Amino acid sequence: MTDTPLSAQGPTAPSFLHRLRDWWSGETANPVKRVQFGHGLTPWLFVLPQLAVVVIFFYWPSAQAVTSSFYIEDPFGFGSTFVGMENYADALGSKEYLSTAWFTAFFCVVVTALALGIGLLLAVKADKVIRGAESYKTLLISVYAIAPPVAGLIGMMFFDMHMGPFTRLFAFFGHELRVGVDYWDTTIALITISVWKQIPYNFIFFLSGLQSVPVSVREAALIDARSGWRRFKDVTLPLLAPTAFFLLIINITYTMFDTFPIIDVIVKDKPANNPMTLVYKVYLDGFKGNDIGGSSAQSVILMVVVAALTVLQFRFLERRVHYG
Amino acid sequence: MFKTATAAIALALTASTAFAATDITWWHGMGGRNGEVINEISQKFNASQDQCKLTPISKGTYEEALSSGIAAFRSGEQPNILQVFDAGAATIIAAKGATIPAEDLIKGAGEKFNREDFIAGVRNFYADSDGKFIGMPFNSSAPIMYLNTEAFEKAGVEPPKTWEDFEKIAPKLKEAGYLPMTASQLTWMMVENFKSRNNQQFATNNNGYDGIKGTELVANDANQVMMFEKLKEWADQGLYGFYGAGWADNLKPFEEGKAAMWIGSSGSFGGLQKSAKFPFGAVFMPYWGSIEGAGTQSFIGGAALFAMAGKPKAENDCTAKFFTFLTAPETQVYWHENTGYVPVTEAAYELAKSQGYYDEKPVAEVGIQQLMLPGGEWTKGYRMGFYPQIRSVMEREFNRIFSGEVSVKDAFDTIESEGNALLARFAKTAG
Amino acid sequence: MQKIKPFDHLILILGTLFLCVPVLMALMSSTHTAVDIHSNGLFITPGSNGYATYEKVLTHRGGFTGDVTGLLMLKNSLIMGFGFAIGKIVLSMMAAYALVYFRFRFATVLFWMIFATLLLPLEVRIMPSYQVMSQLHLLNSYTGLIVPLLASATGTFFFRQFFKSVPDELLEAARIDGAGPWKFFIDVLVPLSKTMMAAIFIIMFIYGWNQYLWPLLMTTDESFYTLMRGIKSILQVWVGSQIPDYNEAFALAVLAMVPPVAVVVIFQRMFIKGLTESDK
Incomplete structure (x- = not known):
């Protein structure tokens, strides 16, 4: 608030x-x-x-x-x-549920940090350059338009256990990448693909935020702060804060709620003991397994947790956001 | 050719609407070539008579089709026919009142129906404990073992009938430079069909057929545990390759000619003909010679068609007509040859044989023959609610077995306790 | 302006490569045969099967009725994209305006009520949602396809953030000039939001364009088929028994990128205009 x-x-x-x-x-x-x-x-x-x-x-x-x-x-x-409350007790009492919850938290932090960081970096650079700026922007945003089922397929093929380019790359460095069998190998694939999907989204909003910084402010900043980093930290970042706060919340909900199709593709709809998020579990039990009560209870738990987290962020983070 | 057929059918359609044909709908979960064959069969049905007009609608995947069907049923918008996959069958059969048993529907419409026309292995899977057909078996398949012919020649060994045979030949295949075996979907191959091929009980209450209350999984019995202890041992010795739960990941080494044997679906030969660059054959899935009474027929995989309740008599009669049309030998053979699924009636099998289809494609016959093997007490099928979740539990534990995190015995204890908890939950859905 | 260092270009080139190479490989792979893709994975070099694949994808008449052509799927996808993007911008700008610029009871509650829509994905509430649509007789209609999807908070939240950062002096000045709420909204705020509208239009257009599950559930008529369903249906074959027509799926996905990319290119201009606009 x-x-x-x-x-x-x-x-x-x-x-x-x-x-x-x-x-x-x-x-x-x-x-x-x-x-x-x-x-x-x-x-x-x-x-x-x-x-x-x-x-x-x-x-x-x-x-x-x-x-x-x-x-x-x-x-x-x-x-x-x-x-x-039995459905709630069943979910919360399961060992697997708790380990899934931990993974979800970890996944959320890593994906949000990477997607925001890379998106911001690219937006700042694209805002700065003049030569080729249009091409960079068009290319970077356009990737967002790739059809999700095909994006998933591409990701899966990149990490294929037998012929994926990434598997070969890892083999070159002496690591046998077994996505779908090894928990952490699958995690690497999930993070890479989830971040890849989300960067254009962050890029476009950061860019629109940067573009609306008035030229007068930029020029003043240019005179005041010599070093690029200082200028970024003291001038650009505060101006971007409202956008950044918006994106932070959206990226968290993205990782929480919208990455389950990626998981489904990577584990080839059989999660086995691969990492999964809480929403994937809801999808598995409710949509695939038709356990309406159990999956609803899991969704409610999730909703309460994410809502609480969000309220906290509004309370403690948004206070630092300076508007206008 | 296809275009003229469409045009002819379009004509037939406009003609039949003039007589106010009864419209029925069929929601299915198939895409790609299979989805097209469904369209072709529906057009053939519409062209074959003029009282009924069937419209098939693709509703995404099996899961999406089932969820769509459920949502629609709750709002009174259900189709006449819904395709439901094997693992979801218990859900729809348990919901008495959601469907009309196929057998009642067909007989009620005055059509002829005889259970004995169907291939033995297909007869009971979607039927009730008395053998009455609830669902109409549609796309069916069986797990069989594919062989790289070159590998067997090179190692100078014969294809295995039993797992004991496998243990004898596997080291020789390994010496010849091959990974002896891989297998896709262990839940289907090494649990469900371990039970059927070796005539082992899978669940209490007559494998779940006698009712959902009190049904419990039989998973951590000595024989089942032995199967996986062997698999683990073979994996450690390099005689068996485990590549996780993904179907294609386990198939790949066989396609690349690195693995000598692969356990897959009877329908897989169509894809293999395109992707494998070497001659291959197929045999029945092995059983244990040491288990008494083993060597029985296998369960079918795939899906069945269910007639949804709450429809007027005229529409139900059309659904019955379509079911009869669907089991006609010509329709079955068309389906069999175009999709790779097995025909579900003996007459269709005979027709395909007499047309010389199996001389041309001998591998296509293996699955049907395996389904026609003698049955046993436990080979009818299994009926367990929330079975997709139970499969997920198994898959999770199997990954743990092969990574060495848990012992086979502990894994199956977990499967049994979590599986039973799910079954107990499912029993409560009946209210 | 600032000095441009080669380092900036290096970062941009690396970022572009990371994002675009997979798409490039989809394009290249679409010119190979399905079996080649199945056996070898993605390609980075062009193959020789491209013409046949694209011809088939463009002229194929699919579905039971044979009416499911590329053009029909394109039309439906465009309706979804535009309908969703426009509806979303109108609804969310208005709501955000009320929440930021008016002093009224329940504003916070209303904001949270709208915000909560981010917290329960469609898959979870899909059965009851279907029932609601059925009761409202909205099955098999474009309204039913688009309007329920508008019930999400992204746009409202985004415009709230932006409106809050608009300097207060603007409203003070407008009020001195005697502008009422409507006039201020139309004459000041909307023109000021151009960059933001462009950004959200691109994102929302693509969101509507890429919808799959909702149209699948909501429609039983082949005339509502979208490109996304076409792509999914190609890939969805019986695992192991058939090799999916990967080449066709890739080709269709590449073609499906053309309209959204056109939207991106067109709205690019607004990004630059937005810059001068807010510079006033």
């Missing part, structure tokens, strides 16, 4: 209820903007279309999915047993 930290609200910390009420009533106490339009119907008119779509096509079905998490049910809808 964007409200100011507690200490700023006065010497005595307000009660929990008070804070909750503040939070509930929106950002009136600590507005996003110093100047805002007033109350009235207009904001509702603006937000209504999005809200309607979200309520009808997200909350309505999601509520049913959450209800399912308390049942074990026949997928066709003929029978069901109310089991309370």
Whole structure:
């Protein structure tokens, strides 16, 4: 959230209820903007279309999915047993689930860091060069357009145990790469492909962020800070912070929720003891195995964890983001 | 040729709509060439009569097709016919009321139906414990062992019938410079069909056929554990190559001519004819001579067609008509020769044989013959809920066995306990 | 301007290679036969089978009705791409505007309500989603294909970030000039957001263009076939029994890149305009 930290609200910390009420009533106490339009119907008119779509096509079905998490049910809808928290207990009590959770956290940190870092580096350089800038930008963004099933196939072929170019490269350095058999070899393949898929996304948003930095600011920066690194750290980075914060959150949700098709391709839809993410497990149990109750419970757990993480990031990171 | 056929059929279609033919739909999970053959068969059916008009719709993969079918059924939008794969069969059969048993449907429409027309190994897999057909067997296959003929000549050995034979010849193949054996999908080959080829119990409650309550997996028995201890031993001696759970990863060494034997699907010969640069043959999947009563027929893999409930009589009659059309020898032979799946009736097998198909492609006959071997108490099939998840547990533990993380016995203890937990969960779905 | 060092180009070239070589290999592989690709993996050099493959892909009449042509799939994919990108920009800009520029109750709650849509993937809620669509009679319709996908927070979140970084002086000045909320939005904020709109348009167009699972579930009519389904269906063969027509899948994927790349090239210009625009 964007409200100011507690200490700023006065010497005595307000009660929990008070804070909750503040939070509930929106950002009136600590507005996003110093100047805002007033109350009235207009904001509702603006937000209504999005809200309607979200309520009808997200909350309505999601509520049913959450209800399912308390049942074990026949997928066709003929029978069901109310089991309370059993689905949750089953998931959380499993050793495999916990090791999957650890892998997901690790995977998330590595993929987000690499995809953001490389995307930012390329965007900064592409913003800087003049000769060939158009070609670089077009090429780098275009890769994003490759059809996901084919992207997965290419990744799989690159890491093929018998004939993949990467397998040969690793063999040259004396390592026998066995993606699909060895846990960490598979991890390398998953990280490489996931990062590869996400770089163009980060590149395009960082680039648009950089492009909207006014020329006057850049020129001032050029005079003030001699070294490139200082200039980047003191001027460019703060200006990019709103975009970077957006991308951080999006990349985390990408790694969490959108990488499971890559996993599915790399393990050839048989995960065996290869690393997988929590969402892949949900996909495996729910979509492939038709265990609606179990997979719903796992999704709810995941949703709560990621939501909590996100709230924390909004609270502690966004405070450092300087807007405007 | 195909275009004229389409045109003729298009004409036939417009003609038949004039008589207000009954429309039925078929959701399937096949792509590539198989998807095209499904379209061709449907066109043939529409051209063969004018009361019914069948429209097949590709619904992605098997899993996507099943999920689509389930979602649609819950909203009353289900198709007349849904294709469901072997491991998902328990889900749809357990949901009594979701489907009309194929046998009831066909007989109810006044069509002729005889269980004995079907190949023995196909007869019971999608039937209930009394042998009544619930699903209509459609695309079926069997696991068989492919051989690199050159390798066997070079090593001067004969193809193995039993695993004891394998142990004798494997070192010689290794000496001749080959990796003696690889195998794809160990769950299908070394568990499910280890059970069928050696006539071993796979689950309590009559392999799960007698009901879902209280069904338990029989996995950590001495014979099953012995099979994997042998595999591990062979892997350590360089007689067997394990390349993870991926199908193609295990096939590759055989295609490259490095492996002398590969256990794969009876339908794999079509692909191998294009990718293997050496002559190859096939034999039945080996069994253990030491196990009494072994050498029985194998389970089928593949998928079946289910008639969804909640449709008007006229449409159900059309579905029945289509099922009858589908099992006609000519349709079966067309399907068999174009896709590599085995024919499901004896008459179709005889027809293919009389047309000289197996003289031309002897490998294509091995799977059917294996399915026609004598059956045993435990060769009808197995019925376990959440079976896709149970397979995942097995695959995970197998990787651990071959990487040396766990002992075979411990792995199968885990498989049995996690499998039973899943089965107990599934029993609750019936409410 | 700043000095350009060869080092910058080196980094860009390396980055471009890492990202583009796989795509280049897909292009090259599409000119080889399926069996060659199956046996040898990806190719970096062109083969001799290209013409036949592309001819087949472009003229093939697939599906049960024989109506599933490249053109039909292209049309549906374009509808998905444009429908989704435009719908998304309109909806999310409006919502973000309300959330940032108005002082009203529940703004935070609303933001989080919209934000939460990022946290539950479609695969999980696919059965109930289908039921909702069926109850609304939206199966087999373009509305049903596009509108539910708009229920995601990416765009709203992105524009919120941008609007928050727009200097407050702009609104102060506009209010002194007597501009109301609508006028400020249309005359000031929309032109100011051009670069951002270009970026999000490219991303969202490709997102809609690449949709697979939702159209597969939602439609039972071959006239809704998209390129993505065409590609998936080629690759999806019985493992081991047949060799997928890799060459055709690669060819179709290469062809499927042309419209999104055109979008990228067109919107490139807006990136540069955006620069001068915000420089005012």
